[in-house]
Structures are given as C-alpha cells and as structure tokens.
Amino acid sequence: MEQFRRSAILAKEAGFDGVELHAANGYLFEQFLLDGTNHRTDSYGGPIENRARFLFDTLDAVVSVWGANMVAVRLSASGTYGTMSDSDPHATFQCVAERLNNYELAYLHVIEPRVRGIVDIGEQNSAVSSADVRRWFNGVLMVAGGYTAETAERVVANGGADLVAFGRLFISNPDLPERLRNGVPLATYDRSTFYCGDARGYTDYPSHGELKAA
Numbered sequence: 001m002e003q004f005r006r007s008a009i010l011a012k013e014a015g016f017d018g019v020e021l022h023a024a025n026g027y028l029f030e031q032f033l034l035d036g037t038n039h040r041t042d043s044y045g046g047p048i049e050n051r052a053r054f055l056f057d058t059l060d061a062v063v064s065v066w067g068a069n070m071v072a073v074r075l076s077a078s079g080t081y082g083t084m085s086d087s088d089p090h091a092t093f094q095c096v097a098e099r100l101n102n103y104e105l106a107y108l109h110v111i112e113p114r115v116r117g118i119v120d121i122g123e124q125n126s127a128v129s130s131a132d133v134r135r136w137f138n139g140v141l142m143v144a145g146g147y148t149a150e151t152a153e154r155v156v157a158n159g160g161a162d163l164v165a166f167g168r169l170f171i172s173n174p175d176l177p178e179r180l181r182n183g184v185p186l187a188t189y190d191r192s193t194f195y196c197g198d199a200r201g202y203t204d205y206p207s208h209g210e211l212k213a214a
C-alpha cells in the first residue's frame, strides 16, 4: 500500500492528470477480491469486506495524495482472466461498487464480460455486466470491451455509461476520436503484433490525415 501511495506521489510529480487503480484482469487487487484466488485466513481473506480491504486501504492512500476526483478504479467484474474465479461475482462486485459510492471518484471503469483480456469471448449470461454495475454505482461510469462507434454511442445515449474506453481500435487508429467524430472508416488491428515487445504494431499505424497525404 505504501508503494502505491509513493507511486501516486511520483505520478503527480511527473505531471499526470490522475491515477487509475488497476483492480481488474487478474492483477493483485483482483487476486484479493475474488474468493477463487484469495485463500487467506487473516483480516484480508474470508468475507468480501476483508477481501476488499487491500483495495480500499490502498484507495484511501492514493486518494490522500490526489483527492478522490483525480482517482479512478478499474474492475473486470466478471473476473475470469487466466484462472480468476469467484463463487458469487454479483455479490462481490455489488459490495465493491456500492462501497465506491462513498468516494467521489473521477470514474469507475468496468470491463464488459464479453472480453477476456484482449480476446472476445461472446456475451456471458451469468456474468456481471456494466448494466449491473450501473445499478449499484452512482458516480461516473466508464465501460470498455468490444465497443464500436455505434455501440459506444448507444450505451452513452441510453444512459448505460458516461464514458467508453477503447483498447484495440486505439492501437490501429491513433486518431480514433477524430475518426469517430467524423465517421471515418476504422483501420483493423493486427493481433499478431500485440505483445511483441517492440514498436511494431503499436506506434506505426498512420492517422487518417497521414493516409490521405501519402
């Protein structure tokens, strides 16, 4: 927790606008939150109040540096990345989301159950969706996972979310907001270049303007 607090200070000194606590996709916070991985018998294990202690104590530490309105939390409320699992994800994430109402966070960021990491896995009926989180959480909600221009517009228009994050499409479209705004066709990404360890496939996609100039 002290390392997160220290990192929050360093992020501020480095000039970032805010910080997002990454409690999704099998990372450390999620390993504490879900009972499939958290087998502790101390005050950090057992009931969800205990399993969430690490996240909330760290959140308090980071908020003490930034103020809550510059801090966000990211959750993958279906949590099946790698070997992640929970015996009752609805109860787990309802508890977490409702408790986050006590903070006026910049936003809560949830990953839709149709995406596991960077792989589309289709809709999961039993999974916790952003619609569930919307019912539990009163603040600004950001959603991510398999959104297109059309579905992003729709989810914001119908009140399902306030913000939409894009991952893969942002890689192949460095000017993604401009393209979405102007209805410019989107370039497809090359999955084989993900996680390759160099710039290829990350920073070498042209913007629409560069394509037209070429």
Ligand SMILES: Cc1cc2nc3c(=O)[nH]c(=O)nc-3n(C[C@H](O)[C@H](O)[C@H](O)COP(=O)(O)O)c2cc1C
Pocket: 024, 025, 111, 115, 117, 118, 144, 145, 146, 147, 165, 166, 167, 168, 169, 171, 194, 195
């Ligand atoms: C190359 C690449 C690397 C990613 N790395 C991470 C990561 O380190 N941690 C994480 O939680 N999500 C990671 N993601 C997942 C994205 O944050 C996002 O949740 C996911 O791509 C779904 O959004 P999308 O459908 O708009 O791509 C990564 C995605 C891509 C394409």
